[in-house]
Amino acid sequence: MSLVATAGGDALIVARADGRATEAAREAGSAPPTAEVAHVAGVAAPVLRLEGVSLSFGGITALVGIDLAVAKGEIRAIIGPNGAGKSSLLNVVSGLYRPDRGVVRLGSERFTHVPTARLAAHGVARTFQNLALFKGLSVLDNVIMGFVHRRRAGFVRQMLSTPQARREEAEARAAAEEVIAFLHLDAVKHQLAGGLPYGVQKRVELARALVARPQLLLLDEPLAGVTLGEKQELAAHVRNARDAYGTTIVLIEHDIGVVMGLSDRIAVLDYGRKIADGTPNEVRSDQAVIDAYLGVAHEGETELVI
Numbered sequence: 001m002s003l004v005a006t007a008g009g010d011a012l013i014v015a016r017a018d019g020r021a022t023e024a025a026r027e028a029g030s031a032p033p034t035a036e037v038a039h040v041a042g043v044a045a046p047v048l049r050l051e052g053v054s055l056s057f058g059g060i061t062a063l064v065g066i067d068l069a070v071a072k073g074e075i076r077a078i079i080g081p082n083g084a085g086k087s088s089l090l091n092v093v094s095g096l097y098r099p100d101r102g103v104v105r106l107g108s109e110r111f112t113h114v115p116t117a118r119l120a121a122h123g124v125a126r127t128f129q130n131l132a133l134f135k136g137l138s139v140l141d142n143v144i145m146g147f148v149h150r151r152r153a154g155f156v157r158q159m160l161s162t163p164q165a166r167r168e169e170a171e172a173r174a175a176a177e178e179v180i181a182f183l184h185l186d187a188v189k190h191q192l193a194g195g196l197p198y199g200v201q202k203r204v205e206l207a208r209a210l211v212a213r214p215q216l217l218l219l220d221e222p223l224a225g226v227t228l229g230e231k232q233e234l235a236a237h238v239r240n241a242r243d244a245y246g247t248t249i250v251l252i253e254h255d256i257g258v259v260m261g262l263s264d265r266i267a268v269l270d271y272g273r274k275i276a277d278g279t280p281n282e283v284r285s286d287q288a289v290i291d292a293y294l295g296v297a298h299e300g301e302t303e304l305v306i
């Protein structure tokens with residue numbers, strides 16, 4: 001196993017070491033969806049809902065019968081060991097992958113394959129596990145790019161600089177300036193994105209995803225690869241974004257300490273199955289989760305120590 005606690009004991013980075021899951025974890029993966037139903041029953045129509053989503057690549061099973069419901073304004077973490085299917089799940093929600101079975105609901109829309117090109121029109125934005133910035137553009141221009149889909153003026157009108165195109169240009173710039181200030185990026189906004197420290201680039205990605213004020217924001221490891229200080233800072237920005245804009249956020253993160261402090265609810269994947277879904281306290285003491293992370297059954301062990 002590999003459990004790494006920070007000096008302060010407030011963050012625990014967990015990775016699978018032996019690649020095995022216990023039978024208990026596997027059985028829990030097929031648990032009836034009663035907890036999910038109970039959770040959703042108490043809230044308004046979920047912003048995002050997956051029903052029985054399965055996905056495989058040739059012989060490799062990435063997702064098995066995933067049910068998931070994310071309430072409006074919620075910060076929902078997706079955790080699990082490497083290869084558990086976390087990115088695949090976000091890729092299904094954002095339409096990059098077409099599931100073999102199941103349905104994705106975005107608000108009142110129902111999809112068997114989410115149309116990636118129309119994702120923004122459905123109020124969804126995402127970031128990727130690996131940075132996907134335009135390194136040769138300034139921070140400001142990168143963030144403006146996140147607004148592009150909101151523009152109605154086509155390429156020709158933009159080239160001819162029609163009044164509509166100019167109005168939209170000004171609107172995009174104003175929205176970018178606002179989110180740049182919100183994420184404390186003012187000092188670097190005219191610098192090239194590629195020359196900035198990694199942690200700052202992650203913040204620029206967040207700004208670009210937020211600029212069009214999505215209803216649903218999908219973040220694939222937004223805190224990965226940065227220092228602990230930057231991680232706490234980025235986590236605070238994610239929470240502030242939810243609080244200020246009411247954005248519903250689904251995020252993948254390996255650092256259990258940060259996840260526990262940031263999320264309202266946590267879904268745990270293991271070998272493509274959802275083995276747990278609940279509040280940080282519920283998940284922390286879930287034996288199937290402990291087993292999945294430790295790769296062994298532990299008699300008498302009842303909690304992930306954070």
Ligand SMILES: Nc1ncnc2c1ncn2[C@@H]1O[C@H](COP(=O)(O)OP(=O)(O)OP(=O)(O)O)[C@@H](O)[C@H]1O
Nearest residue numbers: 057060061062080081082083084085086087088089
């Ligand atoms: N495009 C693809 N082609 C083939 N196999 C894939 C593809 N995408 C994912 N997989 C496989 O699906 C499984 C789940 O991968 P996924 O990337 O979703 O895991 P993850 O939980 O995001 O892992 P990590 O924590 O390492 O990012 C893995 O076995 C992976 O190799």
Ligand SMILES: [Mg+2]
Nearest residue numbers: 086087088129
């Ligand atoms: Mg991944």
